[in-house]
Amino acid sequence: MSDINWRRRLLQLVIALYACAMLGVVAMIAGPALNDARIMDSPGRGMATVTEVGALRTSVEYQDEQGRYHSPRYGLLYPSGLGEGQRVWVTYSTADPELVKVEGRGWTLAIIPALSVAVVSTLVAVAAFYGVNAAFGRREAKMRL
Numbered sequence: 001m002s003d004i005n006w007r008r009r010l011l012q013l014v015i016a017l018y019a020c021a022m023l024g025v026v027a028m029i030a031g032p033a034l035n036d037a038r039i040m041d042s043p044g045r046g047m048a049t050v051t052e053v054g055a056l057r058t059s060v061e062y063q064d065e066q067g068r069y070h071s072p073r074y075g076l077l078y079p080s081g082l083g084e085g086q087r088v089w090v091t092y093s094t095a096d097p098e099l100v101k102v103e104g105r106g107w108t109l110a111i112i113p114a115l116s117v118a119v120v121s122t123l124v125a126v127a128a129f130y131g132v133n134a135a136f137g138r139r140e141a142k143m144r145l
Helices: 006-041 107-144
Strands: 043-053 058-063 087-093 100-102
Touching (some): 006 087
């Protein structure tokens, strides 16, 4: 057990955590792109009223083309800048009325936040990589004396 190369293991941990962060970045873009593709496969259009604006989701109620009312339980896609009581046009999937987005907004809005996460993750990983190397480099230099 004492033969563990801690420097190597810590560097592997840094690389694994960085890979997880980059996977998250890909998911931040792929998820909205897939949702938009599902909406565009069978699109519908309606006027929605914003019923609640929360930190994690924005709730709306809208009437579909058949006259039925829907209030998606997971909220609205791309809700930035909306206020409670506001009326907005939405595009929804007629195959899945729970999938609703503000009309004119799309997956490209996810690019800037994803790139921000990628940049910060890269900076943290580089700092951790150099920090581990520096800490163990000094330790190995002392051991040689």
